Amino acid sequence: MEIRWDIFLIIAGSALVTFIPRVLPLMVLSRMNIPDWGMRWLHYVPIAVMAALIGQELLVKGNNLTPIMSNLELFAALPTFLVAIFTRSLMGTVVVGILSMMLLRYFF
């Protein structure tokens, strides 16, 4: 069989340590009445986590800031943001993002 023992351990172990944080809050917190401040805090999690992910995708390579003038991702993000703001279409945003990146890579 094509599954090595140590690879199996890695897959099973990492699946388990990923599964637990995924399910635990949904299983436990949904049984509790979260206090008001907790709800307010959770209310900001979606904005915070999406913004943090975008920041990293656009600005960081490895452990360094991507230099602004050679950062094609940042330039592609401009039309992408505009389309998102004005069309409110997720599909449109993704398509324009890909096209912008393709054009930028083609010309620069």
Place this chain on the structure above:
Amino acid sequence: MPKELLLKTGKLNKDEDSFVQGIKDCVPTLLGYLSIGFAAGVVEKTAGLSIVEIAMLSLLLYAGSAQFIAAGMLAAQASVTAIIFTIFFVNLRHLLLSAALSPYFKHLPPLRNMLIGSLLTDESFGVAINQAVGKTSLSEKWMHGLNVTAYLNWFLANMAGAYFGHWIENPEQFGLDFALSAMFIGLLVLQMASRNQLLRDTLVAVAAVVIGVGISLISSGSVGIIVATIGAATIGMVIEKWK
């Protein structure tokens, strides 16, 4: 609420909350994860994993960045413990996503919430939390439609990458790698547009970017995401309280 209106909203919810609608709402995110999943399949194959191992990895671990890291660390011959520990940290942010979704699934018993959480990703979270705006609960069927579609798409993308990866020399030239960033941008903008508190949300978003980037420069990207989320959400909570 008058009975008539309840019936009306009930009828409205029935279509909006179906499994099929969950599948439809997943569609805009498919392209982003298709390209990342394909790349993951290529990297995993290059790291020396067999097709069966790649299938297991994508089905059991089911997490983009973690799979890249697993492949990279395997290629660098890191120890089993080191890989598992790193992945634990990289995926710890799910704790926050799962917590933020929990108020919308109060109507379900724990085991059914376990099924929902087991397929939770950044994108299914983003789509779900947008769907939740103005609601007190989310539909279980709708969430499964969303989750299962994303899951199958991810598995197929990994397999395609493992099989056909060597045929495509430079997938980046098609701009496909940017699909994921574009999807996060779309999800953030949609979320902010629906919340009616643009100033506070913008402050939180800027804080998250600054903290996240700052921490990634001195530590790792996954620590950056976690610290930025906790820090920026706290800032939002405090500002809201002061007002």
